[in-house]
Amino acid sequence: MNPYEPHAIEEKWQKYWEEREAFRVDEDPSKHKYYLLEMFPYPSGKIHMGHVRNYSIGDVIARYMTMKGLNVLHPMGWDAFGMPAENAAIERGIQPATWTHENIDYMREQLKRLGFGYDWRREVATCDVDYYRWEQWMFLKMFEKGLVYRKSSPVNFCPRCQTVLANEQVEGGNCWRCGEEVIQKELTQWFFAITKYADELHEYCDKLPGWPEKVTSMQKNWIGKSYGVEVHFTLEDGSPFTIFTTRPDTLYGVTFMVLAPEHPLTLELSLGTSQEKEVAAFVQKVKAQDRSFRGEISLEKEGVFTGKYAINPLTGHRIPIYVGNFVLMEYGTGAIMAVPAHDQRDFEFAKEYGLPVIVTITPKDRELNAASMDCAYVDEGVLVNSDRFDGMNNREAIGAIIDYLEEKGFGTRTVNYRLKDWGISRQRYWGAPIPIIYCDDCGTVPVPEKDLPVVLPVDLEIRMVGRSPLADHAPFYEVECPVCKKKARRETDTMDTFVESSWYFLRYACADYQDGPLDRKRVDYWMPVDQYIGGIEHAVLHLLYSRFFNRVLNELGLVGVREPFKNLLTQGMVIKDGAKMSKSKGNVVDPNYLIEKYGADTARLFCLFAAPPERDLDWSDQGVEGSYRFLQRVWRLAAEHAGSLAAVTAVDQIPGAGGDEKQLIHKIHRTIMKVTDDVERFHLNTAIASIMELVNMTYKFVEKGMDGERGKALLKGSIEAILRLLYPFVPHIVSELWQTMGGDVVLLRSSWPSWDAELVKEEKVMIAVQVNGKLRDTCEADRGMGEDALKEMVFGLEKVQRHLEGKAVRKTIVVPNKLINIVCG
RNA sequence: GCCUGGGUGGCGGAACAGGCAGACGCAAGGGACUUAAAAUCCCUCGCUCCUCGCGAGUGUACGGGUUCGAUUCCCGUCCCAGGCACCA
Numbered sequence: 001m002n003p004y005e006p007h008a009i010e011e012k013w014q015k016y017w018e019e020r021e022a023f024r025v026d027e028d029p030s031k032h033k034y035y036l037l038e039m040f041p042y043p044s045g046k047i048h049m050g051h052v053r054n055y056s057i058g059d060v061i062a063r064y065m066t067m068k069g070l071n072v073l074h075p076m077g078w079d080a081f082g083m084p085a086e087n088a089a090i091e092r093g094i095q096p097a098t099w100t101h102e103n104i105d106y107m108r109e110q111l112k113r114l115g116f117g118y119d120w121r122r123e124v125a126t127c128d129v130d131y132y133r134w135e136q137w138m139f140l141k142m143f144e145k146g147l148v149y150r151k152s153s154p155v156n157f158c159p160r161c162q163t164v165l166a167n168e169q170v171e172g173g174n175c176w177r178c179g180e181e182v183i184q185k186e187l188t189q190w191f192f193a194i195t196k197y198a199d200e201l202h203e204y205c206d207k208l209p210g211w212p213e214k215v216t217s218m219q220k221n222w223i224g225k226s227y228g229v230e231v232h233f234t235l236e237d238g239s240p241f242t243i244f245t246t247r248p249d250t251l252y253g254v255t256f257m258v259l260a261p262e263h264p265l266t267l268e269l270s271l272g273t274s275q276e277k278e279v280a281a282f283v284q285k286v287k288a289q290d291r292s293f294r295g296e297i298s299l300e301k302e303g304v305f306t307g308k309y310a311i312n313p314l315t316g317h318r319i320p321i322y323v324g325n326f327v328l329m330e331y332g333t334g335a336i337m338a339v340p341a342h343d344q345r346d347f348e349f350a351k352e353y354g355l356p357v358i359v360t361i362t363p364k365d366r367e368l369n370a371a372s373m374d375c376a377y378v379d380e381g382v383l384v385n386s387d388r389f390d391g392m393n394n395r396e397a398i399g400a401i402i403d404y405l406e407e408k409g410f411g412t413r414t415v416n417y418r419l420k421d422w423g424i425s426r427q428r429y430w431g432a433p434i435p436i437i438y439c440d441d442c443g444t445v446p447v448p449e450k451d452l453p454v455v456l457p458v459d460l461e462i463r464m465v466g467r468s469p470l471a472d473h474a475p476f477y478e479v480e481c482p483v484c485k486k487k488a489r490r491e492t493d494t495m496d497t498f499v500e501s502s503w504y505f506l507r508y509a510c511a512d513y514q515d516g517p518l519d520r521k522r523v524d525y526w527m528p529v530d531q532y533i534g535g536i537e538h539a540v541l542h543l544l545y546s547r548f549f550n551r552v553l554n555e556l557g558l559v560g561v562r563e564p565f566k567n568l569l570t571q572g573m574v575i576k577d578g579a580k581m582s583k584s585k586g587n588v589v590d591p592n593y594l595i596e597k598y599g600a601d602t603a604r605l606f607c608l609f610a611a612p613p614e615r616d617l618d619w620s621d622q623g624v625e626g627s628y629r630f631l632q633r634v635w636r637l638a639a640e641h642a643g644s645l646a647a648v649t650a651v652d653q654i655p656g657a658g659g660d661e662k663q664l665i666h667k668i669h670r671t672i673m674k675v676t677d678d679v680e681r682f683h684l685n686t687a688i689a690s691i692m693e694l695v696n697m698t699y700k701f702v703e704k705g706m707d708g709e710r711g712k713a714l715l716k717g718s719i720e721a722i723l724r725l726l727y728p729f730v731p732h733i734v735s736e737l738w739q740t741m742g743g744d745v746v747l748l749r750s751s752w753p754s755w756d757a758e759l760v761k762e763e764k765v766m767i768a769v770q771v772n773g774k775l776r777d778t779c780e781a782d783r784g785m786g787e788d789a790l791k792e793m794v795f796g797l798e799k800v801q802r803h804l805e806g807k808a809v810r811k812t813i814v815v816p817n818k819l820i821n822i823v824c825g
Numbered sequence: 826g827c828c829u830g831g832g833u834g835g836c837g838g839a840a841c842a843g844g845c846a847g848a849c850g851c852a853a854g855g856g857a858c859u860u861a862a863a864a865u866c867c868c869u870c871g872c873u874c875c876u877c878g879c880g881a882g883u884g885u886a887c888g889g890g891u892u893c894g895a896u897u898c899c900c901g902u903c904c905c906a907g908g909c910a911c912c913a
Contacts, residue, residue, distance in 0.1 A: 212829095418912060
């Protein structure tokens, strides 16, 4: 028997797969397709354990689905634009393009050394002109449709990265990438109109049963849909003053109004009043504070009276208008009605400035006293002081009051979203150029389609100056206006790299297509992605952008489906010593080291066995040893008997078999059933555990001595089942052993084993025997034994007798083939 | 504060639909083989108590409830992780 030498066999089989293009796949309408996708990596330099885990899970599913006979698309590519390439350029004087491509080449080799089966013909790198040229094309189409526009607005800016960030890319006031505190800056930039799809994106969250609820609820939360009403108050001169509220049931309790400092009316209202100076000073002061500071929930509520009043359309009351630091311009109308009795924020503000409190909702069990309240009452109750709505439950009142407002023309039912449009301009070099030209005479002119692509020059010096190096590179920005042919200037910002990752999964379907962005026919064959696998960190970023982008492309006629990802699996992080692996923590395990020490199969097996995919994986060096030991055990089992079993025909059932043979047959079939079921549900850790059990039992079978030819045939049947079941997890060692045993490796790749439902059942079953719900004994019985026979047998047991002593049996519960519980007392 | 998850041995984790809690693996302890070590194989392994047995009790964050029976269902509490958060 040869010893298990992972390196030699892994190299051998990787070469074999490569030479035969084993994972090449073509569109074949006669076969069922299965599109399996893992989130593509950023080519940062080398593969880390998170990738190994993600791609190991994916590879199991891809190989399993292939074995089941599906036509499996399993592609890989590179999210290749981004800042680290520029940083490398600044720090080491290497061109971003060179750095990126070198990294890609190295990482591609690493993926191959891990034995992942991809159709490499479909590889895409987003920094290649052949990729981003189509993104520019899409940008132009979106421009035509009004889905992309330019505006000046305060934006999130990271001083370290020297660029703008989308709202989704700010985490608790800090940059999602580098952690630097984000500041606000007024900039003109390009936006994708994702809010036009806010409602649909929200609604479809409930139509994605294949997604973890955690992710859809995070997306819903992010979109932040709230139902309410815009109420038209008026100023004393009769001009309109509209606010948004979700609580029209409290309209009779309004005692003041508050405007956001940025609201255009704020300064206007105070003009000519005694408050003018004070308001102006307040607005100045608030604007000087940065947004993360203003967002602090603990921030003291402050405000100033504007000098003007509004009229409540329901009551006709004259209500003072304030400006306040806690009202946001970006949400609703930038103005609110304040009901201190039933809103905690309003309550705090009212207390601070001595404003009145009017109770309009009372709880069922007590009276509220406006004068003595120490916090707002925000729960359900019955309306009071509310004219015709008195006595109504406040939940019902919401609808009733909205109806009344609409009838009278005082308001309009409205839905508000927290989601903002997606700002995509980045003042960075290493990204896809935005295909726009600015002309003094013609204004903003899109680059004509025939002039695409706008190629990113790859031969300029990269410096850290707070704007794109492209802005200093005349050969790029000096351009003639496509309309009037006069001198014009090209847009020098590039697109957010999340744009590239919003459609790469479509390009895989037709990566070589040259006549357009996507080959509809091929895209239609493969889409949607049947299973998407990646980290939870993209729950709102990438996954929301992709859903938006796919919809746009669907409307452009490029894709047939509305939702791109049918099923989503979010895998957990890889943890060591209680923290995520990171250079700064010094707890990184290098995949190269693992491959060298144990081989790729062991690395894969450990990642899959140590925890279920969705959970965080606690790294354990001893656990890796254990996985290695298991593979050695499998190796010995198969390799040792390969010779003596060469001439034997494998069987997995023997009519009339008994004893150990029967037990093993049963185990083989039950394991096949269990592993199939587990893999379908992504319970890969338990799938491996049950294969281990079968291996253990097969060893025992060998030790007990096989019964001649028949036993050998069964042993071979068991080993073959083990190898087949193990193939998706550890394909190198299995391929080698399969070949050693004289099997056809091509066949192996398409033969997931099936089980015989009859053989899964055991004829003898162990019955748990309980007295008053406590386990007292177990006994063996024939499957399907009648209740009476079973009772007779069980009542005869000594331990049962002992616990029944002196007690009367009240009843007996029998769960067929499982349990009997005798209730006595 | 709100929305998701989650809490099971020394550890990672099992238990699919309410029916033997702790599969599988790691670690630990004991033994076999060996001149020795490694490797391999065998045994023990939730906790407590005792008369050490074919023993008793107890045990899935905590407190209740439903049930013959609850890790699983219901109510309440605590803790941990992630997300959102003056969003009107």
